[in-house]
Every structure is written in C-alpha cells, then in structure tokens.
Amino acid sequence: MIKIINLSKTYEQDNEKFEALKNINLSIADGDIFGIMGLSGAGKSSLLRCINLLEKPTSGNVFIDDTDITKLNGKQLRNFRKNIGMIFQQFNLLMNLTVFENIAFPLKISNVNKSIIDEKVNKLLQIVDLKDKKNSYPSQLSGGQKQRVAIARALASDPKIILCDEATSALDPQTTLSILNLLRSINEEYKITIIVVTHEMSVIKNLCKNVAVIEDGQIAEKGSVVEVFSNPKSKTSKKFTEDIFLSSSRRIVSDGKLLKITFIGDDAQKPIISNMVKNFNVDANIITGNIDVVQNIQLGSLIINLSGEKEDIKKAENYLKEHKLTVEVIENGIC
C-alpha cells in the first residue's frame, strides 16, 4: 500500500517559485497497475519521483506499507529503494556494460554472491525474452529490447513496486504494446504494484486498472480506468477521450442538439437509439460512433444530432438518461 499524504513540491530558481505539486493525497493498493495521466508540465513525473524520493517533497509524507520514507536517513533510504524498481523513457542503461552486466548491476552493488547473480540474471533474461542478447551492449539493441533490459534490471532486486516514467514514450506503437504486455504479465505473476506515468492514452487504456489525472500540480480526477474514461470529468481526461470527429461535427450541425452518448458494457448492444426514435417524435442523425475496449470492457460512444420539437427532444434526452447512459450536450442549436 502506497499512501501519499498532503504532498507538495515547490521548485525555486532565481528567487522564482514554481509549485509543481500542490497538496496531493493519493493511495495506491498493492498489486494495482496505477496510471498517472496528465499533459506535459502537469507535474506527473515529479509525483512519481516523490515515491522513491528522487525528488524530495517540499512538504508532506509518503508511506510505503508502514514506513514513512520521507523520514528515512541516507542509508535506510538506499536500502529501501531496493524495494522499488524504476524504468525510464530513455532506458538509462549503462552503455559500457553488457546486457548481462546491466541486469546484474543492482545485485552487484548489494554485494550479492556471484553464483546467485548468475542464476538470477539468467532467469530474468528468460522472462524478458533476451537470452540471445546476453553479451550484447545496449548500443546494439533496439529501443524495445533496451526497455526489456531496463525492466529486467528493475526486477533484479525483487521489488514490490515498479515505477515507470514515460516508459513507452520513446517506442513505436507495436513495441509499446509488447512492453505493456510484459508489464501486465509481471504484475499478474509476481503481484508487483506498477505505477505508470504517461501522456499516452493507449497506455492507460491497455494497462492500467486505476488512474489519477493531474492538472496544474493537483489531482483533478481519480478512479478506475473504466469510470474515468466512460465519464470523464476533468479537462485533461475529456481532452484525452474527445473524439477526433467532435470538433468537425460541431461545424456540420447548424440546428438541433448535438449529443455525445456513452455506453458501457452490454448497453452497447441494446437498440436504445432506435427505440428512442420510435417512441418520441424526433429525428436522430448519427454523426459518428466508436466502440473502444478498455480493460476488457466495451466502451461505446456515439455522437448524434437530435432535431424536432423542443419538448420532444427534452423527452428523448430524458429517455436516454433513464437507461443509464451518459449524455453530454456538446452543442445546443435550439435552446
């Protein structure tokens, strides 16, 4: 269990103060895959770095299990960090060490016995599927392979938590997917808590169970990924989920009411729209629709334009809401 309590971080440069994080409260359960989402500069990386104190918080506490890590001294902190693995956007491998030596590095600095190191690193090489690259140097590997080495290195000290700082942002979509699959299988198999910082929606959608949205150094929204994506409340999550056709459909419609309807799970299969048209005297013009799969749950979104009498439209809207659909008015040409 990770508990972040009243955490703030202020940077000071040339007497100018910049509040990167403001009074953050967050708890992350063991075994979770937790996403921290935000636009660049929102403070998500700073927050992640406070969890292993690569960034020292200006105020507030970080509890991991029952230890307040902000209270640890130098040596205690160094030992504690061995419970927390970290992977980075730029991989940060030692360029003059082989793949094997890189993975062995955290064990070597802990003075682990050589035969144990050999055994462990070979096992890790198998997990990340890089057995044949054992004696290669990082410069000979592709981006995805480098990140696999970094993951193996993070796993070497048997951590309880792995922090991922934009771990897939430097990779192409195909490689990103394979890295996400690897992280998910690690989470499932070893019950390691994974915390992911990203600005990529696909990472949150494919990997995370829970998510917090950071805006201007504050938590704007948090909850399960399905919750946040089906009913986005913050500016950032709305922006992330906004249909690319939305802005253009705004221009198409000149009269009537433009609605965005979101379906979750089985609702996506019910003929609610056609029932609505039959029962109320309205016309529904479908502008665009999309079905997404988030955490194995279908998430449908439909943008329709309702036209007809004002009263009828009102009734139709209520009908949709009665069926527990999320209805959002995007443009109202009737009023």
Place this chain on the structure above:
Amino acid sequence: MEYANLYTYLLDLLKTLCPSLIETIYMVFFSTIFSVILGLPLGIILVITSKGHICENLNINKILSTIVNIARSIPFIILIIAIFPLSRIIVGTTIGSTAAIVPLSIAACPFVARIVENALLEVNWGIIEASISMGATTFQIILKVMIKEALPSLILGITLTIINILGYSAMAGAIGGGGLGDLAIRYGYQRFQTDVLIATILVLIILVEIIQYAGNILARKFDKR
C-alpha cells in the same frame, strides 16, 4: 659519407639520444602518474559538488575551481622556479629529472582535474539517476557508473595530458631537468649541432605519435556506446 662512417655516425647519435630519451620517458611517466593521482579526485570532487549533482556543495566547488584556475594560469617556466623549495623538500635537490617530476606533476594536476571534470560531465544524468534509484552509494556511483561510463573520454584525456607533460618536460630540461629538451638546447642551440636538434625533434614526433595511437586504440576498446 661512406657506409661504415654513416653507421658509426648514427650509432654516436643514438648514444647521445638514448639517455636523454630514457630521462624524458622517466619524467613523463612518473609525472603522469602523480598528476592523475592528484587530479582525478580533484576532478571528481569538482563534478559531484556542482549544482544538482550527487554531493552538491557550491562553496567547496567554487573554492576548488578557483584554485584550479589560478594554478592553470601560471606559466610553467615560472611555476618550476617557484616550486624549487618544494622540490628540494621532496627529493632533496632542484636539479635532475627526479626533481623535475615535482613541478611537472603539480603543473599537470589542475589540467587533469579539468579533463576529468569534462569527461565525467558527459555522463548522462539519467544513468546516474537510475543508479540512485537502485540504491547505489555515492562511492559506487562514482566508481561503477561515472568512471566506467566516462572511461573512453578519460583515456583520451590522459593521452592529451601525457603529450602535454612531454612538452612541459622540454621546458623543465631548460633549467636542469635533463631529457630530450635539455639535449636539444645543449647541442642544437648552444653548440649549433643542427643534426642533433633535428634528431631530437624526430624522436619527439615519433613519441607523440605512439602515445596518441595507443591512447586512441585503448579508448576505442573501452567504448561500447
């Protein structure tokens, strides 16, 4: 010149050159070792105490940096004379190759410090941060991360230092330090034996070539980037 005469001539030249060459190698070798022993820790401290680094301490950094700059701005020929008393304390004399090692080491030390500083600053901060996140101690970060990653640059920097010390050693020769510089001045300048002067220059050129070549090969061997 007849063949036999040419042979004896070259043999004579070699006999003149050899002791001086050995003196030069002796001076350069030990001066390099001592300047690296002194300059390497100095360069490391300059880096790790700099802003935002693993042992940030701007006061120490500023003091050391100023000392290094002052030491580097003193012309070598003046430094040798200024250091005479120190040479006498350490080796008991101010004349000869052994005595010259003292000012040579001291003159090269701040140079080594800057070279080390530049090489270590090249190391990607992300790699250092990754090792902090793994729980590495300051000592482990310096030894196993920074020096290991910067090794090719360090080797090239030390190569540069050796060649620099070789140049300085000629000046040390001018005031009784012996070596090839001393030979060139005594024979080539004071006795007008141009052939000895040219031979000395040739030997120095070859020496520099060998040092640079060896340095390049060694640096490439350790560079896996």
